Amino acid sequence: MTTSATIRAALRGSNALPLRSPDLVMNLERLGSMHQSRLSFMRILVRRIMRERWQISASLVDLDHEGYGTFVYRIKASHGVFSFVIFSNYLSSDERNDRVIATKWDLTMALVEGEVDSVYLERLRQNVPKQEAGRVDSRVFVLSRANRSARNFDYVVDQLASGKQPDIEKITDIGYLYRTTAVYGSGKLGMADWEKVKHNWPDFERPFSAEMFVCFMIRNFSLFQAEHIAQHKSATTFTPMDVNIKRYFGIGNSTGLGMAPYLVNHPVLINQWITMRELGLARVRTLGYIDHRVQRHFEELLSRCIQHTQETKTEDEWQTQNNLQVVKELSALQSSEHQQVSSWDSLMSWSEAHCSLQTQELLVSILLELYPELVDDLEDHHCEEEFLDLDPVMPVQTLKEVIEQSYRWALDIDFTKEGAKETFWYRSEDKMEPRLGNAEKEQGKSKQMALGVGYAVRKCYDQLCAYVAENPEHTTARFMVAAPKLRGIVRRIQSMNRCMYGDIQGNLLDRNVLPMHLLRAKLAFFGVSKFDPRSKLWVRNTMYQGAPLLEDIGGTFNDDWFMPLAPKQ
DSSP states (O other), X not given: OOHHHHHHHHHOSTTOOOOOOHHHHTBHHHHTTOOOOTTSHHHHHHHHHHHHTOEEXXXXXXXXXXXXXXXEEEEEOSSOEEEEEEEEOOOOGGGOOXXXXXXXXXXXXXXXXXXXXXHHHHHHHHHGGGGGGSOOOTTEEEEEEEEEOTTTHXXXXXXXXXXXOOOHHHHHHSOEEEEEEEEEOTTGGGOOOHHHHHHHOGGGOSTTHHHHHHHHHHHHHHHHHHHXXXXXXXXXXXOOOOHHHHXXXXXXXXXOGGGHHHHHHOHHHHHHHHHHHHHHHHHHHHHOOOOHHHHHHHHHHHHHHHHHHHTOOOSOHHHHHHHHHHHHHHHHHHHSGGGSOSOHHHHHHHHHHHSOHHHHHHHHHHHHHHOHHHHGGGGGGOOOOOOOOOOTTSBHHHHHHHHHHHOHHHHTSOTTSTTTTOEEEEEOTTTOOEEEEETXXXXXXXXXXXXXXXXXXXXXHHHHHHHHHHOTTOBHHHHHHHOGGGHHHHHHHHHHTTOSSOSOBSXXXXXXXXXXXXXXXXXXXXXXXXXXXXXXXXXXXXXXXXXXXXXXXTSXXXXXXXXXXXXXX
């Protein structure tokens, strides 16, 4: 039985767990209000590394006193050996650019199968620093680059070199030394594709685990490099970084429109991710026993989330107001009669009536954190084959009913309204990255990406209704002969009828669409925090803040770095 069939079987029957409605969960703004949780991919990966005690050590350290050169980590995982190859090059401040148009970076990296010899290392050196302009082979399965934080890196080096620790308040503003500007995988630029990674390298068989591992390793290298430079700068006064401050450093990330289409183009996989999260929540709402220990843990997490949100710095007014609202609502919950919760189901119902979307979804993450015994086994079910199949024998009457039942949200959108079809998505010629265009002012709508699912459903439904009126006994196959251009959307409609979640309920063609919601939803599944929107098109955030360090592997492990707080100094 497939994973999706197993889940569907588990949900059938009168005793099925009470999952939230797709109309509620798949609302675009709610998806853009999600937070990291213990089912996020970073948390899952770190649990695996710590439990399986991966052996990660430096196999080549060829850095000068300023930290430039080559560094190679050897990774002995449970099922194989891998190498993480890093090239560190001088980059002037005027050349440092986080946008995808950049051609130079402080660090460029590759995750490679097996160990690398001098010949293969030289081949990587000729291509990895070029990123999109270079080419690699299928031994490589992740390629990435990162830039130093202009405000943090030199400051931290100077502090350590002079025998001091970095000031916590300064670090709280920017909790990283480097930020990634791209993490490529899945066959791009000649790399191994996802099918090869999933079947040949079981250590990275879960979605995006290899990409998340690269970010984990960049974070650890950034800390090593800062200490390396500081020690060479002043060996007599140098002091290592305090381990609690070290753990508080994450890795920064800049994410633009590049990942936005993924959520639309992989509806079956997204359905699986959402279903696991919603199934975890349903288990907690139904089975989560509340005793004094759980109540105390809940109160601790409320306090932690309040402080973490207060420590999140952003220049964006919209996000600032959202953060203030979250703090206000969680603080009210702390001091109200709801603090002594009688059931998690009643708490969630109360939050839906009285709290903002961001607070509601943060409470979901908190509840998942309380019950690892009810949630963690779901981490094994995030994979699903992305296959949309056409059912040619489905009667057209049935197809019409499926649209009316499953796509009511699309039929309710008024596409005749001004601005309802003003935005179109396309890929740039230079970097093949998604961009937004204005259909009324710009040429190029003919090259648009098929992301307007709601509008496609509307057009399909209108043509289908006319066809059914004349041919009520026909099958979908006959309809496809009459309207062949609708084959793609019909295939999607029929396939998604077997899924509870998956289709994002929003008009992505609207003049006022916020791609930020798509970015945040995917980043929340990754496990990032401290969202800092720079526009409606890209966002900065922090990854792995509070996570274990390489030196923690093999020691005791408390999987408790959800919403980390600044250490006391």
